[in-house]
Amino acid sequence: MIMKWLSSTLLVMISLLLLSGCWDRWELNELSIITGMAIDKSDDHYELTMQSINPAEIASQEIGNGYAQAFNTTEVAPTIHESLRKHVNKSPRRAFISHLQVLVISEEVAREGITSILDFFYRDHEVRSDFFVLIAKDDQRAKEILSIVTPLENVPSQNIFDSLQYGARSYGGTRIVTLDDLYQDATAPGIEPALMGVQVIGNLKEGQERSNAERNEPATTLLIQELAMFRDNYLVGWLSQDQSKGLNYITGDIRDSVGSFNCPNNSDEEFALESFKEKTDYDVRIVNNKPIIDLTFNISSHISEVNCSTLDLSKEENFYLVEKESEEQFLTILQDTVQEAKAHQSDVLGFGQMIHRKHPKIWEELKSNWNEEFPNVEVTYDVNIKITDTGNIINSFTEDD
Amino acid sequence: MSVRLRRRFKQNKQSATNVHDHISPHAVNNFHQIMKRTGESDDILHRSFSFPTTNTKATLIYVDGTVDSQAIEKILSRAKFYSSEKDESYLTYFNEVGTTKLHTSIPSIIPELLSGHVIIFIDGQTDAYSVSLIKIRERSITEPLTETVIRGPREGFIESLRVNTSLVRRRLPDEKLRFEPRTIGSRTKTKINIAYIEGIADKSLLTELRQRLDRIETDSILEDASIEELIQDATYTPFPTVYSSERPDTVTSHLLEGKTAIFVDGTPFVLIVPALFVQFFHNAEDHTQRSDIASLVRLLRFGAAFIALLAPSLYIAITTFHQELIPTRLLGNLAAQSEGTPFPTFIEAVLMEITFEILREAGIRMPQPVGQAVSIVGAIVIGQAAVQAGIFSAAVVIVVSLTAIASFVFPSYSMASPFRILRFGFMGLAASFGLLGISVGFTAMLLHLSSLKSFGIPYMSDLSPFVLSDQKDALIRLPKWMMKERPKTTDHQDVERQHTKKPSPDR
Known part of the structure; x- marks a missing residue:
């Protein structure tokens, strides 16, 4: 009895193991780990460039042969998924995109709309939605961005990924937009996506050589700055570096940033503030059936550099002077940012969402015509910068010291 | 053969044995009788002596090595002072040396003799004395080899x-x-x-x-x-x-x-x-160390049990089915190691595990306890060589070594074995179905564990069925003064253990 039971169970177990085969098993050395993708336009089709890493060259052990760390292939096919699978025509391994870190879209493609591109990335089960999406600025081809041999991190996709990640933590001029964020901003009413721009600085040909990473001063580097603004998922314009920062302040996405301001009393000299605590509040008032947005900024910062010859920081009243001066200059950046967004009718600031949350009924009226209404929204600013300390020293050393 | 004949034959045989069962008044005859029954075994010795005052001869029989020879000398040397006039029976005489029993038939004597009693036949008597003088050479009490502690008693049981x-x-x-x-x-x-x-x-x-x-x-x-x-x-x-x-x-x-x-x-x-299941993860040391470290070490043991059971299968499942779970840089490193290795990860891991099991078994059978250390070193050396030869990837060797070390953490060797066996099953499941297979296998294992009982008590007691008050000494160990009651799973009668209050200085 027991033997019969045992043998039948064993039979089932063994056939379970053997008959199932190995399902969707892929050994690590059968996979090509894609870390970067670029989308360009080629006649009617999209041209997809995939950057896979060469693990032996990446690994910390000395097992590599000194070959290139990354391997780019370009495919043209009517759909992105097909071009992805066609990758194996040029590479001995299957493309594996769960570890995708950056997706670079050329400006040309973005101006014609990003909706059709993103469908695959939302739909496919293998894609993780935490990679960054960037726009190759101006006439730069997106595939060229991934072709540069960058110093420190030799693989450009990794370089861009790290640069964005740490930039957001220490400077605030960059904006992290993952596929998830992009999906929300692109589909939600009352907000438009803003994507980081990236471009090649220097000679492209030299940048593609390995010697580029062997020099102290690389001939070619990648520059990540400025934000692309969208309207109805079409690229319509760019925000400058300062405006990008302003956007991050307005949306409350700043963690730690440094800004330079003109000295009080002397606009030829500058001082720097490092802000470490930033809180943005908004309120929406309805006056004459029109929404007015009140933005309040509470920023704690400390003075991190002083080049002002006449500023005596040992006196309390001068702190107020510095605060006032920086508040005024900060205000112009904010106004400039809003102005630029309004000029392109692109609500990257999310004003529509603010109205939606505070006054849903008013939003129902504005919603259908929001792109036209957005530039008419009035905005008031209340900037409070609080200076907490002056660093390790109080006053700069002066020449007669 | 007729029935009558057979019956007579049987009767004859029976009466014959009956004759030999009786104790003969001639002491020496009894010795020969016993020697005949035990097949002239070499270890059965006899000493003849006499009681001079009554001039009675006697024979003493014993199994060499099982009795206290000094006590025998005592019986022999004191025989010359023995006198029946003093109203002293033989029984009281032998009782002074060892517990003495009186026997009337030879078959009842034999087991006594063979288990370390001295049998004495006295001429003219049809009964025999068996004196308990058991003295088997035994190992001295030493520190137990399997459950060593840093702080705590060092006595271990012996074979007696x-x-x-x-x-x-x-x-x-x-x-x-x-x-x-x-x-x-x-x-x-x-x-x-x-x-x-x-x-x-x-x-x-x-x-x-x-x-x-x-x-x-x-x-x-x-x-x-x-x-x-x-x-x-x-x-x-x-x-x-x-x-x-x-x-x-x-x-x-x-x-x-x-x-x-x-x-x-x-x-x-x-x-x-x-x-109980949790009991196999407890150790005497848990109660001799402070409760905080004892609790942490216990948790560490449970963690190690998971590693010993699941580490290779999780490695197989994640690297062949769920590569998206590995951080990108780590994946790069792992992929670099698997460059050029000829076998699938599952085969690599199984081969490595089997190699380790062989080394481990060899290590235990080696004459010295150092054998174990030798086997670990062997595994590492073989692993290292295999990695350099490009047969195995380094990560597999790391995972298998970690598993091996984790399996030595079990305080009870008998609990390490099921984990050793099940590990291979989980590896098979992982290679066929990935994490799905592991979770199904793990659930099945939990169901099986929950269905087990030890003498009517559910095996997973304290945890399932959950007894809150018994948690004081299950996964963690709380300070002694908190354990006011005995575990409820095993004791229902005299539950109270102590009234000690929380220790604090008198005010």
Whole structure:
């Protein structure tokens, strides 16, 4: 009895193991780990460039042969998924995109709309939605961005990924937009996506050589700055570096940033503030059936550099002077940012969402015509910068010291 | 052959044996009779002597090496001072040397003789005296090899039942401590003691245990493992449902928690029932170290158990099915290591595990305890060479070594074995179905564990069914003064353990 039971169970177990085969098993050395993708336009089709890493060259052990760390292939096919699978025509391994870190879209493609591109990335089960999406600025081809041999991190996709990640933590001029964020901003009413721009600085040909990473001063580097603004998922314009920062302040996405301001009393000299605590509040008032947005900024910062010859920081009243001066200059950046967004009718600031949350009924009226209404929204600013300390020293050393 | 004839033959034979069963008034004849029965065994010796005052001859028979030879000399040398006039019977005379019994037939003498008694025949008497002078050379009490502690008693059980019970009695001089004798094995006649504390131990459990022991019909019990296999609840399980310990302090503490111990003569291991799953992760050290570190170490052991069970299968599942779970840089490193390795990860891991199991078995059978160290070193050296030769990837060697080290953390060797066996099953599941297979396998294992019982007590007790008050000494160990009550799973009678208040200075 027991033997019969045992043998039948064993039979089932063994056939379970053997008959199932190995399902969707892929050994690590059968996979090509894609870390970067670029989308360009080629006649009617999209041209997809995939950057896979060469693990032996990446690994910390000395097992590599000194070959290139990354391997780019370009495919043209009517759909992105097909071009992805066609990758194996040029590479001995299957493309594996769960570890995708950056997706670079050329400006040309973005101006014609990003909706059709993103469908695959939302739909496919293998894609993780935490990679960054960037726009190759101006006439730069997106595939060229991934072709540069960058110093420190030799693989450009990794370089861009790290640069964005740490930039957001220490400077605030960059904006992290993952596929998830992009999906929300692109589909939600009352907000438009803003994507980081990236471009090649220097000679492209030299940048593609390995010697580029062997020099102290690389001939070619990648520059990540400025934000692309969208309207109805079409690229319509760019925000400058300062405006990008302003956007991050307005949306409350700043963690730690440094800004330079003109000295009080002397606009030829500058001082720097490092802000470490930033809180943005908004309120929406309805006056004459029109929404007015009140933005309040509470920023704690400390003075991190002083080049002002006449500023005596040992006196309390001068702190107020510095605060006032920086508040005024900060205000112009904010106004400039809003102005630029309004000029392109692109609500990257999310004003529509603010109205939606505070006054849903008013939003129902504005919603259908929001792109036209957005530039008419009035905005008031209340900037409070609080200076907490002056660093390790109080006053700069002066020449007669 | 007719029935009558056969009956007569049988009668003849019976009367013949009856004649030889009787004790002859000639002492020497009895010796020859015994020698005939035992096949002239070399170890059976006899000494003839006489009582000078009465001029009576006597013969003394014993098994060499099992009796106290000094006591024999004492019997012989004092015989010349013996006088029957002083109203002294032979019985009182022998009683002064050792516990003496009177026998009237030879078959009843033989077992006594063979278990270390001295048999004395006196001319003219048809009965014999057996004097208990058992003295078997035994190992001295040493530190137990399997359950070592840094702080705590260093005594371990030895092969003698009496010494072992005395070690417990010394720790527990309580009138309620009972040692209930049993003899099991028609040939080995192994002595067994059931130890329990009257009033704490569960009576129904005791009845059950007695029944199970009485059910054993075998010719030999050589050590505790035979008893364990013959009385355990479930046979078709890799998990042990009887706990065994080499430490008197461990046994004592279990007795105090209402459990029952089985002492078996001839082995330094004492069985404890009922055994719970968590108990196999406990160690005497847990109670000699401070409760905070003891709790952390216990949690570490449970963690190590998971590693020992699942590390290779998780590695296989994640690297061949769920690569998206690995951080990108780590994946790069792992992929770099698997460049050029010819086998699938599953084959690599299985080969490596089998290699390790071989080295481990070899290490245990090596003459010295260093064998184990040798086997670990061997595994690492072989692993290193295999990686350099490009046969295995380095990550597999790391995972297998980690698994091996984790499997040495088990305080109880018998609990390490099921994890060793199941590990391979999980690896197969992982290679076929990925994490899905592992989770199904793990669920099945949990179901099986929950269905197990040890002497009527659910094996996963304390955890499932969950007993909150017993958590004080299950996954963690709280300070002693918090354990006011005995565990509820094993004790229902005298629950209160202590009234000690939280220690603090008097004010």
